[in-house]
Amino acid sequence: MNFAPFKTLDRRQVVWMIQAYFKLWWVVGRLKFSDSDWLMTKIEFGESVISHNAGEHSKQKSSPTTRLSTARDLHESIRLAARLNFLRLDCLPKSIVLSEMLVSKGIVAHIKVGVAKDSGGGLASHAWVEVDKTMVAEPETVKAQFKRLS
Numbered sequence: 001m002n003f004a005p006f007k008t009l010d011r012r013q014v015v016w017m018i019q020a021y022f023k024l025w026w027v028v029g030r031l032k033f034s035d036s037d038w039l040m041t042k043i044e045f046g047e048s049v050i051s052h053n054a055g056e057h058s059k060q061k062s063s064p065t066t067r068l069s070t071a072r073d074l075h076e077s078i079r080l081a082a083r084l085n086f087l088r089l090d091c092l093p094k095s096i097v098l099s100e101m102l103v104s105k106g107i108v109a110h111i112k113v114g115v116a117k118d119s120g121g122g123l124a125s126h127a128w129v130e131v132d133k134t135m136v137a138e139p140e141t142v143k144a145q146f147k148r149l150s
Contacts, residue, residue, distance in 0.1 A: 005080060016077035017084075020097055024078070024085055027093040042096050043111050043127075060108060064132045067107045071129070074101050075137040095127040098136065107131060114146025 009017065030038055060067065078098050082089040095111045102109035110130045118124040126146050129136045135143070 017081045020078040020081035023097045071131045071136040092127040114148045
């Protein structure tokens with residue numbers, strides 16, 4: 001394992017990484033052993049959610065730039081925590097943990113899910129988090145590749 005990315009973390013990110021490590025275990029357990037109702041509370045669907053959350057952005061205290069910077073730092077901490085885990089962690093548990101950690105810091109975050117046809121003709125899915133309608137630490141190709149469901 002390449003440990004170079006771990007050396008670039010500041011103290012705050014190390015704490016977040018440790019928190020994320022344990023939250024990832026909890027989320028994976030919930031995904032495996034809970035019914036789908038729990039998952040549906042984490043993912044938002046429909047127009048009513050968009051209009052309901054429109055007022056939440058005005059209540060946030062930090063600037064959009066600060067919120068996105070914090071979200072990117074948290075994303076990196078979660079990505080590294082997932083590398084330490086021996087379970088294979090896909091995008092959904094990482095997105096749930098990122099969203100919950102951002103909300104705990106007073107940042108409005110939304111989990112989005114998209115689908116696309118894969119090269120074999122099957123269905124591929126991807127989950128990501130948006131802050132201020134901006135994808136957090138995702139390449140721009142995600143928008144073009146996946147049709148958003150939520």
